[in-house]
Amino acid sequence: MKKALVCLLLAMLLASCGAPGPEEEHLIRVGFSQVGSESDWRIANTASMIAALSEANGYELLFDNAKQRQENQLLAIRNFIQQNVDYIVLAPITESGWDDVLQEAKSNGIPVIIVDRRIAVSDDSLYTSWVGSDFREEGELAISWLEAFLQQHSRAGESLRILHIQGTEGATAQIGRTAALEHAIRRHPEWEIIGVLPGEYTEAKSYELVRDFLKTEQDIDVIYSENDNMSFGAVRALEEAGIPCGGEGEIMVLSFDAVRRALEFCRDGKISLCVECNPLHGPRVAALLQQLENGSTPAKLTFVDELAFDREMLTDDMIRDREY
Ligand code: GYE
Numbered sequence: 001m002k003k004a005l006v007c008l009l010l011a012m013l014l015a016s017c018g019a020p021g022p023e024e025e026h027l028i029r030v031g032f033s034q035v036g037s038e039s040d041w042r043i044a045n046t047a048s049m050i051a052a053l054s055e056a057n058g059y060e061l062l063f064d065n066a067k068q069r070q071e072n073q074l075l076a077i078r079n080f081i082q083q084n085v086d087y088i089v090l091a092p093i094t095e096s097g098w099d100d101v102l103q104e105a106k107s108n109g110i111p112v113i114i115v116d117r118r119i120a121v122s123d124d125s126l127y128t129s130w131v132g133s134d135f136r137e138e139g140e141l142a143i144s145w146l147e148a149f150l151q152q153h154s155r156a157g158e159s160l161r162i163l164h165i166q167g168t169e170g171a172t173a174q175i176g177r178t179a180a181l182e183h184a185i186r187r188h189p190e191w192e193i194i195g196v197l198p199g200e201y202t203e204a205k206s207y208e209l210v211r212d213f214l215k216t217e218q219d220i221d222v223i224y225s226e227n228d229n230m231s232f233g234a235v236r237a238l239e240e241a242g243i244p245c246g247g248e249g250e251i252m253v254l255s256f257d258a259v260r261r262a263l264e265f266c267r268d269g270k271i272s273l274c275v276e277c278n279p280l281h282g283p284r285v286a287a288l289l290q291q292l293e294n295g296s297t298p299a300k301l302t303f304v305d306e307l308a309f310d311r312e313m314l315t316d317d318m319i320r321d322r323e324y
Contacts, residue, residue, distance in 0.1 A: 027058060028059050029083075033073045033080070034046055035093045036065060038229070039257070041227060041259060044259065046065075048279060048280045048283070049089070049115075050282070052282030052286040064079070068200070070092075073093060078101065081110060084108070085110060088110055088112045090114050091114075092114060092118070093171060095117065095172055095175070102126035103126060113127070113130070113288055116132045116173075118130055128298065129298045129300060129302070131302040133306060134306075135177055136177075136179055138180075138256055139181060139275075142256070145254075145308055162181070162224055163220050163222070165199040165234060166178060197209040199233070202229055202230070208233075220251050222251070222252050225255050227257050228259050230255075235265065235271070238251065256274075258276040259322070266309060266310065273308060275306070276308060
């Protein structure tokens with residue numbers, strides 16, 4: 001008898017452990033497939049998503065870091081579908097390759113929100129909503145700043161030798177920022193791209209590529225670097241080669257993201273321009289999810305407003321108060 005009672009109590013205890021409590025029952029289950037942790041921007045983005053989709057805010061978050069590989073993202077999404085999550089949030093590595101897996105999500109009735117980079121799908125109903133930056137506009141901000149700078153320094157019309165460090169090929173951030181530069185090159189026959197380096201958004205890759213590039217070519221006016229971490233790598237390679245940047249007549253580094261460390265580089269003269277790209281998408285995604293929960297239809301596309309900073313406009317307070 002005693003043994004039977006102990007078994008019964010144990011079974012009840014186990015059952016109570018496995019079953020969701022009254023609060024858990026109401027958590028919104030979200031699977032988030034993140035690209036990786038390649039940059040300071042990405043790390044700030046992940047932190048923002050995790051903070052916004054917390055249990056305290058009513059979510060159960062299933063997080064997957066794809067380590068910069070699309071096949072890992074496809075696996076993660078299929079896993080979320082199997083676990084029957086309420087929503088899938090995808091930060092896609094590139095624009096292409098999502099039709100099949102998103103069709104599977106749709107067939108299972110799981111709405112998909114895209115964050116940061118965009119996707120190119122044959123049928124727009126495969127995702128509910130997207131929030132992120134206008135990457136082409138960011139590129140245009142950098143080009144306008146450069147044109148104005150050259151004008152102010154009576155260098156407009158002079159030849160300009162540009163080294164282009166690109167982000168992950170096929171990512172919207174790469175496509176948009178590259179398009180702005182290529183468009184400018186067509187307007188300025190005196191500008192020349194002297195090298196295109198595939199930096200994959202990482203500091204390490206950019207450092208190696210720029211270091212090797214400098215062995216044969218050092219006559220550079222501008223480095224157009226499609227994110228801050230690649231700019232940090234480039235600056236390190238330049239410093240090691242004893243090549244100054246930022247001063248009058250020296251190499252100008254134009255950078256994207258404007259994370260705090262890049263603003264510090266800008267204050268110290270190592271980066272000439274930081275174009276902002278805001279990674280704090282967590283609350284924006286949570287707002288979209290809440291709209292869906294309330295039965296309303298969120299906007300298909302939401303663009304975030306952004307600025308650009310150069311040394312003259314940066315203050316210590318701005319750097320101190322930077323959220324990422
Ligand atoms: O610029 C870069 C990151 O897609 C906007 O990805 C994002 C880019 C960002 O790795 O730092």
